[in-house]
Amino acid sequence: MECSYHYKQQRQNKVILTVEDVMGHTGTIVLRGTCVAWFDQIRLKKNHIWEFRHLFAHRNSVSGDVELHTTPWSSYECLFDDDIRAIGFKNKYYQCIVLNAKQMDLSCLLQEKYCELKTDNNHVYEQCFPCLPFNQVKMFYRPALMTIKYKESTVRVHVPSDVLEKLFLNIPPSILNKLVLFTGNVTYGMVIADLCHSILADTGESYILKIRSHFVLDENSMQQEHDFYLLNIHLSL
Structure with missing residues (x-):
């Protein structure tokens, strides 16, 4: 999302990016100053692994989340699949995801998941919150x-x-x-x-x-x- 702000009585542009790590956790990177020009390249290769350096961590006073802001010394680089840093990154983090995955046959999976389902007076299955990912219910604003x-x-x-x-x-x-x-x-x-x-x-x-x-x-x-x-x-x- 692109927006503007005022600094030293001058109107400046900034771009707010939503990024995601290998575990599915999202975060925010704010591009400021000349770093706004990075946006087009990042958008074209948004599914690649990116390396950012010299970012400033700032807590948003409204949401309370920690955001990463660029500085005049910040740099960025897209890591391609054959890059040794990308290979090392995947070996370190993607392997953890595979090791943490639980493997079982279909009958065991059905027995484990659906044994917790309950029915109401009309014999209709109730919602199974433990069956949801991370055991959490995602809330949305009503359209x-x-x-x-x-x-x-x-x-x-x-x-x-x-x-x-x-x-x-x-x-x-x-x-x-x-x-x-x-x-x-x-x-x-x-x-x-x-x-x-x-x-x-x-x-x-x-x-x-x-x-x-x-x-x-x-x-x-x-x-x-x-x-x-x-x-x-x-x-x-």
Whole structure:
């Protein structure tokens, strides 16, 4: 996600990247200054192993997560499959994943997983939370429907749950009741409520939206249905 900030009374651009390690854990790298130019190359080879050096660790005051920020001394490099560093990395970490995997035949797997399933009064199986990966339930924001008006035109746009989370400063719904660090009694839910109020309030400000359209045509190429989905939104400067 690309956005801007002000430093020494000048407008600067930055790019926020979501990265993932071999265990599936996600993190954030923020490209600043001249490092913003890295984004195009990283996007083209996003499934490769990358090596970043001289990054600055910073705790986000809103989410509480630790982010990695580039500095004027930062460097980056894409490691190809035949690179000795990439080979060593895979041998060290991917082997751990294989060793931690539990192997069993199908009958044992079914017996282990489904012996914990319970049925309700209608003999319908209830949810089996231990059967889920990591024994955790992933929470999502409920998709929303936004009404957008421009001059005399009005359109309704679907806002998926993942886009909502981006709009909500990447605050996951599972921590809405938690207190924001160093703020006393302010929760993340209150932060999102203020953000929604600022977006929906009639302040006269304009926003630029990135929208994906979906049209359904009949055999005569006549429009039957049309839907719009929000991909991104930012303030028009």
